[in-house]
Amino acid sequence: MSSQPAARPQSGSPRQPGSAIHLQGVTKRYADQNRAAVDDVALDVAPGEFIVLLGTSGSGKTTLLKMVNRLIEPTSGSIAIDGTDVTSLSVTDLRRTIGYVIQQTGLFPHMRVKDNIAVVPKLLKWPKTRIRKRVDELLDLVDLPPADYANRYPAQLSGGEQQRVGLARALAAEPATMLMDEPFGALDAITRARLQGEIKRIHNVLEHTILFVTHDVDEAVLLADRIVVMDEGKIVQVGTPLEIVSNPADDFVARLVSADDAVRRMSLIPVSAAMDPSVTDHDAEVMVSSEANLRDALNLLVASNLDRVAVRTPDNVVVGELTLVALRAAATHGETEPAASLSVSR
Numbered sequence: 001m002s003s004q005p006a007a008r009p010q011s012g013s014p015r016q017p018g019s020a021i022h023l024q025g026v027t028k029r030y031a032d033q034n035r036a037a038v039d040d041v042a043l044d045v046a047p048g049e050f051i052v053l054l055g056t057s058g059s060g061k062t063t064l065l066k067m068v069n070r071l072i073e074p075t076s077g078s079i080a081i082d083g084t085d086v087t088s089l090s091v092t093d094l095r096r097t098i099g100y101v102i103q104q105t106g107l108f109p110h111m112r113v114k115d116n117i118a119v120v121p122k123l124l125k126w127p128k129t130r131i132r133k134r135v136d137e138l139l140d141l142v143d144l145p146p147a148d149y150a151n152r153y154p155a156q157l158s159g160g161e162q163q164r165v166g167l168a169r170a171l172a173a174e175p176a177t178m179l180m181d182e183p184f185g186a187l188d189a190i191t192r193a194r195l196q197g198e199i200k201r202i203h204n205v206l207e208h209t210i211l212f213v214t215h216d217v218d219e220a221v222l223l224a225d226r227i228v229v230m231d232e233g234k235i236v237q238v239g240t241p242l243e244i245v246s247n248p249a250d251d252f253v254a255r256l257v258s259a260d261d262a263v264r265r266m267s268l269i270p271v272s273a274a275m276d277p278s279v280t281d282h283d284a285e286v287m288v289s290s291e292a293n294l295r296d297a298l299n300l301l302v303a304s305n306l307d308r309v310a311v312r313t314p315d316n317v318v319v320g321e322l323t324l325v326a327l328r329a330a331a332t333h334g335e336t337e338p339a340a341s342l343s344v345s346r
């Protein structure tokens with residue numbers, strides 16, 4: 001989450017910053033169930049945060065998400081967005097401020113891409129010119145050039161392209177909150193990786209608040225500012241990816257995130273956290289960026305058969321040296337390192 005105002009695309013209307021979301025004692029008990037699907041959940045989400053709800057199937061992630069936009073009503077507890085209890089708003093007013101993306105995009109098959117994206121702005125009776133401008137802007141944002149894509153029908157798109165249109169549609173009315181329920185779950189690995197990069201980039205620009213559900217640890221680690229680990233309806237741990245991977249709260253979390261996976265932990269620690277800044281007279285040809293992570297650095301060391309590399313800034317100033325020994329120490333001592341001192345590299 002950046003504290004600096006990001007450059008925002010012009011859309012002809014003042015854009016809301018991300019919303020703050022406050023959940024307190026949120027419980028959902030389905031009629032035919034003994035166990036609560038969501039059990040006394042409390043969570044505070046800061047404006048603009050990218051929160052990933054991570055848990056195995058049946059842990060209550062979807063139920064929790066759907067209570068935020070009131071597709072499901074809690075049995076007890078309260079949910080407030082920017083201080084307003086969601087039950088005090090009409091469902092229509094509430095959902096106007098919340099984008100919702102699911103695995104099955106739910107695009108209308110008989111409507112062109114541009115009309116699918118324009119559904120909510122039309123409901124809001126935006127002027128035609130503003131809608132047209134917004135549709136083009138959104139298609140650019142999700143990397144589907146309007147000239148190529150605006151007039152197609154969903155059946156004329158690949159799965160990944162359909163998911164991009166679903167994302168554009170959810171973003172259409174400039175929601176302060178985005179709820180995303182395993183949006184990339186049905187896509188092949190390459191398309192998924194590309195869309196993960198896209199959503200990260202879009203979040204950096206728009207700074208809306210995102211609640212993103214997944215059961216995929218790699219996806220959670222890649223995307224989240226903070227991961228919320230759920231099990232049997234309860235939150236079992238909340239933390240940054242590095243905190244969760246380095247200090248799992250219990251055996252369940254440790255197994256879920258494969259906490260013994262040193263390579264994953266290395267991918268979360270920046271080179272700058274493990275380098276020796278006193279060695280700057282390095283004349284080696286092989287250099288690694290200070291903004292790379294230890295996993296990248298290890299790949300480089302192995303590929304070039306070296307036990308040390310120079311560390312350089314993006315503008316090629318040597319600022320230190322990284323040795324294999326220091327790299328191993330940093331990767332294995334993640335547990336003892338205060339997580340806050342390591343800026344997570346993503």
Ligand SMILES: Nc1ncnc2c1ncn2[C@@H]1O[C@H](COP(=O)(O)OP(=O)(O)O)[C@@H](O)[C@H]1O
Nearest residue numbers: 030033037055056057058059060061062063064
């Ligand atoms: N409509 C429903 N009626 C009864 N039980 C449900 C319903 N929806 C979900 N559940 C149950 O609630 C629990 C949590 O489900 P869900 O929120 O879908 O979990 P997740 O998204 O983490 O897989 C599961 O045990 C599931 O079977």
Ligand SMILES: [Mg+2]
Nearest residue numbers: 061062063181
């Ligand atoms: Mg689910």
